Amino acid sequence: MKKSTDQVVFLAISYIVTSLIAIFTLFPFVVLIVNSFASEHSIIFYGYSLFPKEFSVDAYDLIFRSPDTILRSYGVTMLITTLGTATSLFFSSMAAYVMYRKDLKYRNGLAFFIYFTTLFNGGLASYYITLSSTYHLKNTLWVLLFVPMFSAMNILILRNFIRGSIPDSLCESAKIDGAGDFSIFIRIIIPLSKPALASIGLFTALGYWNDWWTPMMFVERQRLFPLQYVLYTIISSVNVSSSVVQNASSVTMPQESLKLAMTVVSTGPILLAYPFVQKYFVKGITLGSVKG
Amino acid sequence: MKSLKKPGFFHELAKNKVLYLMFLPVAVYYILFAYVPMLGIVVAFKDFNYRDGILFSPWNGVDNFRYFFVSGKALQVTTNTIMYNVVFLAIYTIFSIMVAIMISELASKIFKKVSQSFMFLPYFISWVVVSAFMYNFFNYDYGLVNNFLRALGNEPINIYSEPSYWYILLPVLYLWKWVGFGSVLYLSAISGIDQECYEAATIDGANMFQKIFKITLPLLKPTVVILLLLGVGRILRGEFDMFYNLIGNNGLLIDNTDIIDTLVFRSLLGTQDFGMASAAGFYQSVLCFLIIMIVNTIVRKVDSESALF
Numbered sequence: 001m002k003k004s005t006d007q008v009v010f011l012a013i014s015y016i017v018t019s020l021i022a023i024f025t026l027f028p029f030v031v032l033i034v035n036s037f038a039s040e041h042s043i044i045f046y047g048y049s050l051f052p053k054e055f056s057v058d059a060y061d062l063i064f065r066s067p068d069t070i071l072r073s074y075g076v077t078m079l080i081t082t083l084g085t086a087t088s089l090f091f092s093s094m095a096a097y098v099m100y101r102k103d104l105k106y107r108n109g110l111a112f113f114i115y116f117t118t119l120f121n122g123g124l125a126s127y128y129i130t131l132s133s134t135y136h137l138k139n140t141l142w143v144l145l146f147v148p149m150f151s152a153m154n155i156l157i158l159r160n161f162i163r164g165s166i167p168d169s170l171c172e173s174a175k176i177d178g179a180g181d182f183s184i185f186i187r188i189i190i191p192l193s194k195p196a197l198a199s200i201g202l203f204t205a206l207g208y209w210n211d212w213w214t215p216m217m218f219v220e221r222q223r224l225f226p227l228q229y230v231l232y233t234i235i236s237s238v239n240v241s242s243s244v245v246q247n248a249s250s251v252t253m254p255q256e257s258l259k260l261a262m263t264v265v266s267t268g269p270i271l272l273a274y275p276f277v278q279k280y281f282v283k284g285i286t287l288g289s290v291k292g
Numbered sequence: 293m294k295s296l297k298k299p300g301f302f303h304e305l306a307k308n309k310v311l312y313l314m315f316l317p318v319a320v321y322y323i324l325f326a327y328v329p330m331l332g333i334v335v336a337f338k339d340f341n342y343r344d345g346i347l348f349s350p351w352n353g354v355d356n357f358r359y360f361f362v363s364g365k366a367l368q369v370t371t372n373t374i375m376y377n378v379v380f381l382a383i384y385t386i387f388s389i390m391v392a393i394m395i396s397e398l399a400s401k402i403f404k405k406v407s408q409s410f411m412f413l414p415y416f417i418s419w420v421v422v423s424a425f426m427y428n429f430f431n432y433d434y435g436l437v438n439n440f441l442r443a444l445g446n447e448p449i450n451i452y453s454e455p456s457y458w459y460i461l462l463p464v465l466y467l468w469k470w471v472g473f474g475s476v477l478y479l480s481a482i483s484g485i486d487q488e489c490y491e492a493a494t495i496d497g498a499n500m501f502q503k504i505f506k507i508t509l510p511l512l513k514p515t516v517v518i519l520l521l522l523g524v525g526r527i528l529r530g531e532f533d534m535f536y537n538l539i540g541n542n543g544l545l546i547d548n549t550d551i552i553d554t555l556v557f558r559s560l561l562g563t564q565d566f567g568m569a570s571a572a573g574f575y576q577s578v579l580c581f582l583i584i585m586i587v588n589t590i591v592r593k594v595d596s597e598s599a600l601f
Contacts, residue, residue: 006499014394015403021391022410025468028425029413031436035428047434095318098311105304110315115601117326120581123573124556125566126332129346135324150321181310210418213533217561232420235427236540256434263424270416278409285473286480 029271036060036260043256059261069222069230070265077227080144081208088149089201096158097189101181102168111159114152132218139221147214148207154200157288161196162189199284202277209270227266234262336574340566356567357575365555365568366575373530373551380466380531381523385516387467388474393504395475396482411472419537422465426538455548458539462549466534481515482508518598521591525584525600528552528576552576 003011031048036059038052046053063070095114099107121127137143166189174184190197215229225233305312332346339352360366391411398404414422429436430451438448451457489507498506530551539549541558552572559569584600592599 004499006501010397010500011399014397018391018394018398018403018407021471022407025414025472026410028428031428032425043434047439048428048431048436049439050436091317091321094314098315101308101311104308104311110319112601113319114322117322119584120330121326121577122329122331122333123336123570123577124553125340125560125570125573126335126346127329128560129335129340130329130332131325133342133345134328146321146325150318155318181308182314185314206416210416210420212418212420228418228420231424232537235420235424236537259424259427263421267417267421271413274413274416275409278412281412281415282476282480285476 032260032263036257036264038257040255040257056257059257060265062258063261063265070227072223073225073227073230076141076144076224077209080141080226081205084145084149084208085201085205087145088204089197092150092155092200093158093162093190093193093197094185096155096162097185099155099159100162100166101171111156114155118152128217138218139224141224143218144211144214144224144226147218148204148211151204151207153288154203157284158193158196158200161287162193165196166192195283196287199280199287202280203284206270231262231266234259333570333574333577335566336570338570340570352567356571360568360571360575366572368547369550369552369555369572370528372549373553374527376462376530376551377523377527379463381520381527383463383467384470384474385520385523387471388478389509389512389516391471391475392478392482393508396479397500408472408475412476413472414469415473419469419533422469422534423537426465452542453544455545458545458549462534462538465538466531469534477519478512478515481512485511514595514598517591521587522600525587526580527583528580530554532557 031050034050035043035048035052037055037057038048039054039056040058042052042054095110098104099111101107104110122130131143131147132138137146170188171184174188179187210228211226212228212232215224215226216232219225219229335346335349336356337351337353338346338349339355340346340349344350395404395408427435430438430449432438432448432450432452435448441448449457451461485508489511490503493503493507530553532551532553535549535551535554536557539545539554541562542549552575556569556572556576559565559572588600
């Protein structure tokens with residue numbers, strides 16, 4: 001079919017605008033990665049550029065020469081991300097299943113109990129005081145696990161997914177066959193909600209991975225710093241040397257390229273995983289936008 | 293008769309005890325991490341000290357609020373928060389819809405995929421990383437933008453001492469981070485539109501632009517309205533991550549970029565001014581709650597299907 005003029009005009013505009021925006025969003029990533037391989041000398045003399053004059057891996061070398069801090073913070077991040085996501089998914093989907101069960105009289109009350117927390121909160125001061133001086137969660141791994149753990153929206157999205165994809169009759173017939181409430185959840189609900197669990201799980205994992213706020217509020221012990229917070233301290237501090245590299249005095253610090261290399265090292269896993277997990281996020285957004 | 297038909301609260305709990313037990317972990321979490329701090333909001337009316345805790349610190353009436361309002365801080369941070377959020381919401385909505393419509397019409401599958409992947413990428417990184425980007429571009433000595441300006445023979449700019457740049461930068465950065473997410477959201481709404489509408493319009497001789505303005509946009513309206521209302525409900529909640537990472541405690545920029553959330557944070561952990569922190573927090577929470585209740589009531593009157601709850 002031959003395209004009419006208006007179609008041609010519209011498509012031309014679309015291709016141009018979309019390309020421009022795509023380049024605009026990608027550009028900073030390119031600048032970051034390229035310059036993390038630039039030598040300190042070329043950054044100091046020529047500044048950041050798209051085509052550095054001298055290449056070097058000094059900054060990466062420095063990070064991995066004394067990798068204790070980095071490896072430890074990687075460890076903390078990995079631990080809270082995996083443990084937190086698994087716990088969150090299990091209990092979130094369990095709560096979602098409970099609210100899906102039609103024979104439960106107070107299911108809507110429970111849903112509102114969760115939803116209400118998104119409408120009203122006690123403010124940061126009260127939250128901070130409660131967690132740090134009432135629960136004594138300051139400087140513990142627990143605080144890093146608990147604070148980002150549950151999201152009311154995610155739980156409700158899971159409930160909507162279960163409601164929309166698993167017919168009540170399936171539950172009922174399982175019940176007649178003698179299955180208990182918990183085993184219905186394990187044997188039927190979990191296997192059938194895999195697509196939603198994958199999406200919500202990845203959103204939760206991303207939340208844990210990128211969480212710098214919780215450690216900033218509640219953690220002062222350097223041993224417990226997750227990756228994102230180490231990065232935060234490096235970028236926001238003028239003097240890099242003390243926080244990443246212990247034996248800094250003996251070498252001249254490539255401060256500028258070090259900042260970039262640290263950013264790459266801490267964001268790398270996300271960028272690498274991105275092409276494979278993107279579709280689950282897209283699905284997750286679509287799930288969330290369907291109102292239940 | 294009636295009492296026989298209506299099983300009581302405890303009867304229901306006993307009958308479904310396994311289900312209620314399964315809900316318990318999440319319930320305990322929300323009680324500990326949401327409802328208990330909610331009660332702690334009374335700290336706004338107290339002269340808080342750590343020794344006595346929230347419960348036993350002495351009451352001081354509205355003293356905390358007096359300072360918050362008299363100092364002019366309340367007006368300043370409220371104006372800033374609302375102003376930025378309105379601009380963010382407007383450009384986010386417009387650009388997301390625009391990009392979604394464009395992408396949905398593109399023929400090349402690969403181009404669609406690649407461009408969408410690029411746009412969605414910023415959603416995955418934290419504002420900490422964005423602040424590193426800002427440093428790469430706008431660092432006074434080495435930044436890419438300043439290099440470019442010097443190469444052209446212009447004066448380099450110092451965005452960390454001049455507030456006016458941020459009126460442009462913050463919305464642009466917000467857009468940069470969220471337009472991919474938003475376009476995915478609206479794209480899924482567009483893909484829900486019945487293709488027959490377009491086919492019928494084509495037969496009737498409608499051109500592309502007519503189809504967009506007469507079919508796509510009107511059919512997107514319910515989604516847009518809902519999302520805008522959600523946005524309005526959050527109008528007093530600032531993007532703390534963004535403002536704090538990009539600007540931090542920069543005194544030169546504070547009057548123009550201080551939002552309620554950064555003020556609360558700074559008062560709490562920086563200056564240890566619990567009175568200010570709790571008063572501003574109370575003000576934000578209560579107003580937010582009222583706004584969202586009003587919004588929801590209006591929506592329910594106009595179109596009960598679209599109400600939030």
